[in-house]
Amino acid sequence: MRYLPLTDADRAEMLEMIGVDSVDALFEDVPQTARLDGPVDLPRHKSEMEVERLLTQISRKNIAASEAPFFVGAGAYKHHIPSSVDHLIQRSEYLTSYTPYQPEISQGTLQTLFEFQTQVALLTGMEVANASMYDGSTACGEAVLMACRITKRRKAILSGNLHPHYAAATHTLAKYMDIEIKDDAAKPGGLDDIAADIPDDVACVVVQNPDVFGQVHDLEPIAKAAHEKGALLIAVFTEAVSLGLMKTPGAMGADIVVGEGQSIGVGLQFGGPHVGLFACRNDRNYIRNLPGRLAGETVDADGRRGFVLTLSTREQHIRRDKATSNICTNSGLMTLAWTIHMSLLGDTGLRTMAQLSHEKACELADRLSAISGVELVTDAFFNEFTLRLPKNAADVVEALAEKGVLGGVPASRLYPGKGYDDLLIVAATETNTDSDLDAFEAALKEVL
Amino acid sequence: MAMNTQGRPSAPLHTPDPGAYDDTFSGSRGLDQAEPLIFERQTYDKTGVDFETPKGTKSRLGALERTEDLGLPGLSEPEAMRHYVRLSRKNYAIDIGLYPLGSCTMKHNPRLNEKMARLPGFSDVHPLQPQSTVQGAFELIGELAHWLMTLTNMPTVAMSPKAGAHGELCGMMAIRAALDARGESHRRRVLVPESAHGTNPATAVQCGFFCDEIPAGPDGRVDMEAFKAKLGDDVAAIMLTNPNTCGLFERDIRAIADAIHEAGGYFYCDGANFNAISGRVRPGDLGVDAMHFNLHKTYSTPHGGGGPGAGPTVLSEALAKFAPLPFVIKEGDSWRMVEDEADARAQGAQPFGRMVAFHGQMGMFTRAMSYMLSHGADGLKQASEDAVLNANYILARLKDVMTPSFDGLCMHEALFDDRFLKDTGVTTLDFAKAMIDEGYHPMTMYFPLVVHGAMLIEPTESESKASVDRFCDTLEALAHAAKAGETERFTAAPRFAPAKRLDETRAARQPVLRWTPAASEA
Amino acid sequence: MSTRFTKDHEWIRVEGEEGVMGITAYAAEQLGDVVFVELPEVGKTVAQGDELAVVESVKAASEVYAPVSGEIIEVNSALEDAPATVNEAPQGEGWFVKIKLSDKAQLDAMMDDAAYAEHTK
Known part of the structure; x- marks a missing residue:
């Protein structure tokens, strides 16, 4: 063997x-x-x-995103990843090392985590960030628990336009924690009136931006309404690239920002591993209630700068039943991929990538909504929008797939039984070519 | 003759004093390069990714367009390569040497697994594509599930948990759901041995339970009398690691399973140490109701500096129907993902909820599948045996110079305490740091909590006899040095690492959790 | 009145109806560098033996118990920014809270200097 x-x-x-x-x-x-x-x-x-032959055969039963005009989003997005990213994360020293418990021989991992935390904070407009969660959905659930600890309240309100998987993961995490969670009704193309009626005993309101239908929102009025009641605003994003073009959630008053980092450096991976981003205010009460690992700066015995995992008394290996979370293994290598890709992009590259994604989506939205019977539901969006079709969207998606186009996610798949059978959620990114857009438009015309 | 008149001496003209200079002008030390944070380069006008030029279409973001910059520096590709390669060289890794972290199973990571996970049909597939276009993904999940169920002799496996602790949450939530369904929601007490991983009590609390510690007996195993005394009709479950965190198999495991079942509770088994018994012992035969795998440990999907993991969780007949959404089923020749509650109920399931967006750690599934197919039933069994053999060999070789915490044989990890360091002025921490100078990653230290100054050594099956012998020679020499009063060798360690000991107190008292422009100017 | 000690390494010094308490020099030494102290809110009522505070070092978090029953009337909020004071002067500047005692008789069962010294031998 x-x-x-x-x-x-x-x-x-x-x-x-x-x-x-x-x-x-x-x-x-x-x-x-x-x-x-x-x-x-x-x-x-x-x-x-033999193994290679067998697994390659199985993999060929899937249609890869790169093999077809591809417009599927709703929580995971196909973006370009530079080749150097995947090369670097396969360096033995990153790939085959453990959690950096011995800092003297883990400075590589620790410094990249410190860079990651800084980049996440800058991207979200927040003051600090942790060293990652499993993914956006679990980060969302953990943020609600954290808000309850900070405010010493036991209620949360979730926007109806929060990705239903995120809402479900949050419900599950809070299920046995004596926390009451209220789900607002969804409102495709708008926003449930979450700011209007926040009770005094609510720990947090949770709003996704851009929301699951792609609509973008000004979070400031929601932040203001929440703060007036002593509640926190948790801002969620599933498309990190949107922050390349949009006002940061921090600038709009969010107290905790969580999201999916998969768009940067990680790839689709059929849903995992992804990387959960988690940022918040630099307030002692926040920091002490953060879930997950934190890298911090210090000096070594020679006075040289170095990095360590710090404030570990929050974590399960020390605090056990009083830990802020049970998380141990997180998304280590994915944070590295994220950080490398973000370091390559910088402000300049990120803005271009976001602008291109936005432009492709705008053009696609215009072309598809010009088809007879198709209506654009979302009027302000980043790279994802929702269409109302004259037919059942799930059937349309299957028919498009038969024509070799992966044309989005039917809203009914995320909201089964909620009467959204005619809604299709469509995403575009910088990876889409003009001929992809042509193919989608032509196929949709044929299918409808 | 054609003489070179330049000289080119092959030795210094004067005999050097080797201790004269211990600094350098650049801050680098040979191959160990000093490397600033990317933010300190202040390269805000640069990018390492080329795109087509945007058309400049008018924004449809309403008034939400950002006008100011974020302050994210960019690097060209050569700069980025050099930055991250330089940093990588400051890390220890399993590819560099023996990595004996107990409870962490740092085994070789076959590169075939990496290649397989990167097949476009696995890595470049969206979780919400039409199900007809991802039949291969479902097939792989189904096949891996079959292997995991067969290896454990359990009827169901929940595939979506993202890591070991997430798997614990899955199993304990299934237990909570089963108790609620039985109308026994009052059962809230969870028995946890004091040697347990911290994730166990942390998880129990997230399920609304509270923990009651079971003491260990003098043989490092559950004290059966103390355990039985704690049983009652308020007990929900026991969470037990087996082999336990002392590296010992719980001999009374059948009796423990019977007793907890008799008392109306469930048996959660922490599968972190499954590498000792994978392919050789099936937890289903031991009375286990739920157990998570750490695919990143046992089945070698790499640790990646702290993740990602994957924590599929097997469930017994009693818990099976409470497994979380989503799950894959086979209908005729095709596969289907059951994603919502109504659909699940139609299948006779009562899922306790959804734990995560999408379907779990596909990238880890492909790696684990590649690993398992490569090993086969025979290889997996041999791997466990070799892991146990290597650990026992270390125990046997070091038992006279170090102090084993318990008598007899061990499973896949050998536990020592700090009695052999008594009165030497050397602590477990110092001993560990001296191992770094010798070219080894230290073992797990100060865990489990049940022995003083614990040193938990897990060599795994990936080490040759020569490698294990060299390791034992080194530890033996260190133990002798400590006893011989070479205290400085330990207290000053590590001397040859990229960093000296780091001031963790300072890091915790004045937390600096990110770079700020002000910090750079100061 | 002199200082009294618990077996869990808290000390309390009582004047009149009020006591000031903290952790002992022995405990501070055992914990190592204290990096954080979590203190209760003023006005909280505690019973003897209740969890009162948490003291954290880099790798450990330890509960501190109320040596007596009573009401918290003041906390040493200076510790928030200067946790090192607990190491430097555990039985002085590094005090944790002031308690208004509800049952002074509880002091009788506690250790004096000599007994505590014996206890930590």
């Missing part, structure tokens, strides 16, 4: 040193009835060639 260095001669010698006569003896504490005589009922080992 190519991955196992011990030879039978080694094994025999080692058993002798240990003073037992067989490997079985090493398993003597396992109850006799639970010891298997032979291997489990699964195939025997395979060569690299």
Whole structure:
């Protein structure tokens, strides 16, 4: 077996040193009835060639985003990733290292985490950020729990235009924590009137921007209304590239900002691993209630700058049942990919990437909504918009797929049984070419 | 003769004093390059990514367009390459040497797995594409699920949890849902051994439970009398790691399972140490109701400096129907993802909820599948055996110079305490830092909490005998040095790492969690 | 009145109806560098043995228990920005809270200097 260095001669010698006569003896504490005589009922080992052949065959049963005109979004977006990103994250020293618990031999990971935290803070317009969560949806749930700890209140209001998966993940996380969560009704193309009626005992209101239908919102009035009641505004984004063009949630008054970082450096990955971004105010009460790891700056014994994981008394390995979260392993390598891609982009590249995505979406929205019977539901958007179709959107998406176009997400898939059968959520990015747009327009005309 | 008249001496003209200069002008030390933060380069007018020129279409963002810059510096590609390569060289890694972190299973990461995960049909697929276009993704999830269920002899596996702790949450939420369904919501007490990972109590609390600690017996295992005394009709579950965090198999595991079931509770098994028994012992045969895998440990999807992980969680018959959304089913020849509650109920399920957007860590599934197919049933069994053999060999070789915490054999990790350092002035921490100078990543230290100054060594199956021997020689030499009074060797360590010991107190007292322009000017 | 000690390493010094308390020099030394102290709110009523505060070092968080029952009348908020004071002067400037005692008799069962010194031997 190519991955196992011990030879039978080694094994025999080692058993002798240990003073037992067989490997079985090493398993003597396992109850006799639970010891298997032979291997489990699964195939025997395979060569690299065989594994590669088998898995390649399975992978070919999928249509990759790069193989078709591609317009699927709703929480994950296809963007260009420079080749250097994937090369760098496969460096042994990044790929095959553990959590940086020994800072003297982990400065590489720790400094990149510090850079990541700084970039996330700058991108969101917030003061500090943590070293990542699993993804945007779990970050959203953790933000609600954090807001409850900060305000010492037990209620949260979720905007109806929050990605339903995010809302569901938040409900699950809060389910047994004695927290009451109210879901506003969705309003495609608008925003539920979340600011109008915030009770005094609410810890936070949670608003996604751009929302799941693609509509963009001014968060300032919501922040103001929340703050008047002593509640926090949690701003959520699923498309990090939108921040390349838009006002930051921090500038609009958000107290905690969480989102999905997948658009930068990570790729689609069929939903995971992604990277959850988590930023907040630099207030002691906030910092002490943050979930997850934090890298911080310090000096070593020679007075040279270095970085460590810090404020760990918040975390499960020290605080156990009083930890702010049970999270341990996070999205380490994805934060690195994110940071490298963001370092390559800089303000200049990010703005261009965002502008191109916006322009493609604007053009696509105009062309598709010019088709008879198609109506644009979202009037202000970044790179994602919602169309009302004259037919069932789920059927349309299947028909488009048969014509080789991956044409978006039917809203009914996210909101089953809510009467959105005719709504289609469409995303465009800088990766879409003019011929992609032509193909989508032509196929939609044919299908409708 | 054609003589070179320039001289070119091959040795210095004067005998140097090696200690005369220990600094450099650049701050770099040979291959260890000093590297500033990217923000300190102040390169705001640069980018390393070329795009087509935007047309300048009028914005449709309403009044929400940002006018000022964010302050994100950009780097050209050569600058970025150099920055991140230089930083990478300040990291230890499994590809560099033995990485004996107990409870972390730092084994070799086959590069075939990386290649497979990057097949466009896996990596470049959207989770919300029409289901007809992702049949291969579902098939892979289904196949991996089959392997995981077979290896555990359990009827169901929830694939969506994102990491081990998330899997714990999945299993414990399923238990909570099952108790609620039984009308026994009053059961809130969860028994957790004091040697447990911190994630166990943290998870229990997130499910609305509270923890009651079970002490360890003198043999490092659950104290059965104390455990039985804690059983009652308010007990929801026990959370037990097996092999436990002392590296020992819980011999009484069947009796523990029977007793907790008898008392009306469930048995959660923390699968962090499954590498000791994968392919050799099936948790389903031990009475387990729920167990998460750490695919990034046992099945070698790399740790990546702290993640990502993946935590599929197997569930017993009693818990199966409470598994979270979404899940994959096979109908005839095609696969389908059940995504919403109504659909799930139609399948007879009662999911406790959705834990995450989309369908879990596909990128880790492909890596784990590639690893498992490569090993096969025979290789997985051999890997566990070799992991246990390597750990026992280390225990046997070091038991006379270091102090094992418990008598007898161990499973895949060997636990020592700091008694051998008594009166040497060397602590477990110092000993660990001296290992860095010797070219090794230290073992897990000060965990588990049940022994003093713990040193938990997990070599994994990836080490050759020669490698393990060199490691043992080094630890032996260090132990002798400590006892011989070479205290400075330890307290001044590490001397040869990219950084000396870091001031963690300062980091915590005056937290600096990001770069700011002001900090650079100061 | 002299200082009294608990077996969990809290001290309390009482004058009249009020006591000032903190953690002992022995505890501060065992904890190592204190990096944060979480103090209760003024006005809170505690019973003897209740969790009163949390003191954190880099790698540990330890609960501090109320040595006596009573009402919190003042907290040493200077510790928020200067947690090192707990290491420097644990039984002086590094005090945690002032308590208005509800049952002075509780002091009788606590240790004096000599007994505590014996306890930590």
